[in-house]
Amino acid sequence: MAVLARRDRPDPSVLGPMVRVAPHRGSLAHSIERGDAILGITESGYPGSTSSTNEDGWAAVFCGALDNVDELAADLHLDGPGETPHEPAAVTLAAYRRYGDDAPLHLRGAFAAIVSDGSRLICFRDHLGYGTLYFRDEPGAFYAATEQKQVLAGARIGRDPDMDVLRDLFYKTDHGPEPCALRGVSRLPKAAMIVADREGVRQRRYWHPERLLETSTYSDGDVEERFDELMTRAVSRMMTGHDVVSLSGGIDSPGVAAFAAPRHRSIAGEPLAALSTVYPELPSVDERGFIELVARYLGLDPLHVYEQTARPLDEIEEWVALVDGPTPTISLPQYKEHYGKARTLGYRNMLSGEVAELVIDMTMYRFPHLLLHGRFDAVRRDLTARRRRGASLSSIGRALVSAFTPSPIARRRWRRNRDGVPDWVDLDMANEAAVRSVVPPRERWRAVQLAWLEPVGITVEADEICQDLCGVRNRRPWTDVDLWEFFLSLPAEVKYPDGRSKTLVRRLLRGKLPDEILDRRDKTAFDDSMLESIDYQGLRRWLSEPTDRVPGVRYDRLQDKLERQELNVTDAMWAKDLASIHAFLGTW
Numbered sequence: 388m389a390v391l392a393r394r395d396r397p398d399p400s401v402l403g404p405m406v407r408v409a410p411h412r413g414s415l416a417h418s419i420e421r422g423d424a425i426l427g428i429t430e431s432g433y434p435g436s437t438s439s440t441n442e443d444g445w446a447a448v449f450c451g452a453l454d455n456v457d458e459l460a461a462d463l464h465l466d467g468p469g470e471t472p473h474e475p476a477a478v479t480l481a482a483y484r485r486y487g488d489d490a491p492l493h494l495r496g497a498f499a500a501i502v503s504d505g506s507r508l509i510c511f512r513d514h515l516g517y518g519t520l521y522f523r524d525e526p527g528a529f530y531a532a533t534e535q536k537q538v539l540a541g542a543r544i545g546r547d548p549d550m551d552v553l554r555d556l557f558y559k560t561d562h563g564p565e566p567c568a569l570r571g572v573s574r575l576p577k578a579a580m581i582v583a584d585r586e587g588v589r590q591r592r593y594w595h596p597e598r599l600l601e602t603s604t605y606s607d608g609d610v611e612e613r614f615d616e617l618m619t620r621a622v623s624r625m626m627t628g629h630d631v632v633s634l635s636g637g638i639d640s641p642g643v644a645a646f647a648a649p650r651h652r653s654i655a656g657e658p659l660a661a662l663s664t665v666y667p668e669l670p671s672v673d674e675r676g677f678i679e680l681v682a683r684y685l686g687l688d689p690l691h692v693y694e695q696t697a698r699p700l701d702e703i704e705e706w707v708a709l710v711d712g713p714t715p716t717i718s719l720p721q722y723k724e725h726y727g728k729a730r731t732l733g734y735r736n737m738l739s740g741e742v743a744e745l746v747i748d749m750t751m752y753r754f755p756h757l758l759l760h761g762r763f764d765a766v767r768r769d770l771t772a773r774r775r776r777g778a779s780l781s782s783i784g785r786a787l788v789s790a791f792t793p794s795p796i797a798r799r800r801w802r803r804n805r806d807g808v809p810d811w812v813d814l815d816m817a818n819e820a821a822v823r824s825v826v827p828p829r830e831r832w833r834a835v836q837l838a839w840l841e842p843v844g845i846t847v848e849a850d851e852i853c854q855d856l857c858g859v860r861n862r863r864p865w866t867d868v869d870l871w872e873f874f875l876s877l878p879a880e881v882k883y884p885d886g887r888s889k890t891l892v893r894r895l896l897r898g899k900l901p902d903e904i905l906d907r908r909d910k911t912a913f914d915d916s917m918l919e920s921i922d923y924q925g926l927r928r929w930l931s932e933p934t935d936r937v938p939g940v941r942y943d944r945l946q947d948k949l950e951r952q953e954l955n956v957t958d959a960m961w962a963k964d965l966a967s968i969h970a971f972l973g974t975w
Contacts, residue, residue: 402427404540405532411709411856412533413437419446422505423585428476438476444505445484449476450533451498451518452860454624454867459493476500483509488580491593495624495868497851499533499575507584514594514868516577516844519851523572529583534852535572535711544571548975550935553968556715556845557937560820568712568971577844596875597837603876610881613873614895621867622646622738628654631734632687633725633861634661636677636911638889638896638904639740641685643864645899647738648685658688662729662737665692669915677904684901691732695916697724699963700925703970709856710849713967716960717846719853726857736860743865745839746874747892750883755790756832757879765880772885791828798822809958811948813939832879914956921959923952929966929973937968 399420406415406429416430417439428439428448439448453459453475460473463481475498483490483502488509494500497517502509510531512518522531523538530541539546547570555566567574575581578594605613622643630651632644644659651659661682666673675692682690699718706719729737757765773783792800801821808817826834854861864870874882877891884890893905927949936942945962948954954962 399425401425401541404543405530405537408536408540409534411852417448419448421446421503424503424505424508426501426503438474440474440476440480442477442480445480445503446505447476447480447483447500447502449474449479449498449500451475451500451513452496452625452862453478453494453498454496455494462493488582488591488593491580497862501531507582509580509582510575511580511593512575512577514578515866515871517847517851517863517866519848520575521567521572522575522581522583524583524588529588531575531583535567535569538572539569542571546975547571548972553713553971554937556713557964557968558816558819558939559715560823578840596840596872597833599872599876600833600836601876601878603873603878605877605881610877610891611895614870617867617870617873618642618646618864619650621864621870623650624867625736625738625862625864626650626654627736629734630655630736630738631660631662631691631729631732633729633737633739634663634678634681634687634690635740636674636681636904637740637907638892638900639743639865640738641681641740641900641904642743642892642896643738643740644681644685644687645896646864648687658686660689660691660732660734661687662691662693662725662732662734664695664725666916667694669919672911672913672916674911677907680901681904691728693728695721695724695920697721698920698922698925700922700929700966700970703925703929703967704974707967707971708974710852712845712849713964713971714846714849715964715967717850718963719849722850722853723857726854726859726861730857730859735858736862738862738864740865741861741863746865746871747882748889749835749838750886750888751835752790752831753879753883753886755787755828758787759829762878762880768880768884769886772887776887790831794825794827797825801825807957809945809961811941811944811958812961813941816939836875917956917959918954921952921954923949923954926954926962926966929969930962933969933972935969935972937965940965 399418402415402418402425406427413429415427418425418427419439419441421441421444424446426439426446426448428437428450430437437450440446456473456475456478459482460478463478463485465473465478465481479494479500480502482493486493491511494513497513499512499518499520508529508531510520510522512520519533520531521535521538522529523542525542530538532538532541536546549568549570552566552568578592579590580593581588581590626647630647632640632647634640634644644661648659663678665675679690697720699720701720707713754769757769770783801818802815804818805814808814850861882891897905930942930949931946948958
């Protein structure tokens with residue numbers, strides 16, 4: 388997607404450079420010129436993923452997946468699709484003309500969209516920020532596109548790294564609302580809308596999930612019935628009939644598969660396939676036994692398995708140039724290998740259990756939250772359950788003391804906390820984000836439940852580009868907005884009845900998955916796999932005597948560890964992110 392809105396005279400020639408700078412997005416398929424605006428859309432490898440439309444002086448472009456396109460079209464009384472599916476852009480435009488600035492609230496999926504009446508551009512992305520949209524506002528012009536490099540190409544300005552943002556990425560401290568690794572570009576926040584016209588640019592949030600927190604009054608039976616309804620709809624919305632489930636031996640992706648398997652058989656007439664990574668040489672990591680158990684139970688066939696060969700620093704220069712910056716935490720080469728396996732096997736749509744933890748497993752501060760809000764029956768049940776599991780009164784007391792620690796003391800403790808921080812990284816700078824996130828005790832539960840809304844989602848956006856490159860779309864049913872709002876609305880004592888991990892979800896999935904899976908309490912740690920994939924040669928290449936240096940890093944101490952090949956898991960994670968930053972700087 389590439390868009391130009393000028394406050395003088397639009398220049399159609401700008402679209403060409405914006406499209407050519409991102410060839411993996413495809414070639415220019417449609418362009419629409421309306422008044423002050425020019426909108427262009429490219430066709431990539433996703434069937435039905437991009438579209439454009441115009442009607443009565445209005446125009447729209449849409450990039451991504453509109454999961455409720457047919458439902459919304461029916462609500463808007465649009466003509467039936469017949470042999471041709473509804474165009475997402477046409478439905479989006481109709482929704483905006485009906486609902487105005489509240490239109491994004493009615494859309495479901497992973498997308499970015501722009502609507503224009505010729506004098507205004509209304510830009511928005513999905514609630515959780517899985518669709519990408521960047522922009523630049525300058526005198527005389529406003530540019531928006533799905534990638535940073537496209538915005539810069541439209542504005543005819545060069546690429547220049549923002550060192551402050553790179554530092555923040557390394558330490559995971561976002562000082563600005565829309566940090567981008569390239570100067571001169573801004574990111575549209577998730578759940579946000581921006582309106583650009585001759586008067587300027589105005590931005591606002593259109594979704595306020597904090598208002599839903601603990602608002603529901605479901606009975607136990609209602610919770611199960613509502614979950615089944617919403618999960619069935621979430622999975623069905625995201626399926627195409629050409630699907631594969633990315634399967635692990637935990638609960639999250641098997642939970643998706645449990646709902647997807649019967650739906651796939653009904654729409655495709657054959658079993659749902661599964662794709663899994665296995666680690667036969669690393670017994671502590673390998674989940675093949677659990678994966679095969681789930682596949683047999685649900686009738687998944689075929690089950691494709693492979694051993695991972697990609698390493699986090701493979702082709703790192705190409706990746707950081709492609710996604711316009713370093714990508715903290717995730718490994719794009721390993722994502723590409725996974726998507727590539729799926730594409731080679733003929734699948735275009737992948738279902739995964741990713742991000743489920745943020746929806747159903749944020750238990751921190753639950754017990755003090757119940758106590759502070761006078762829910763003493765729930766407190767009594769919680770204490771009884773903890774004691775039955777063998778928790779001592781002293782351990783419960785320590786947890787309460789920690790939860791109720793006044794903010795100034797909690798900040799001082801965080802500053803001294805070395806857990807998860809290598810000895811070659813400045814402790815104050817590494818803990819800055821944690822220190823800044825400390826809120827008063829009464830607000831801590833709420834902050835944890837809503838923490839997922841704040842990060843800008845840089846890794847998600849990089850993953851979206853990786854999917855586009857591979858021609859495979861990764862869909863995450865646990866992130867369906869209706870399902871997420873349902874879990875958000877549950878009271879703490881319902882969502883987490885005993886304070887343990889995923890107790891409610893285990894109950895809701897009972898009978899849909901093998902008991903051996905639901906009764907697992909050992910969580911697979913991938914430490915051995917991470918240690919196995921450390922690329923010491925690649926790390927030395929990028930981290931030995933770099934020209935530009937990230938403040939707070941003891942490069943000499945890190946260099947010594949690299950030479951002796953003695954990185955632990957924490958070292959490896961931080962070193963990978965640091966190498967990604969230096970590889971990005973190395974593209975200049």
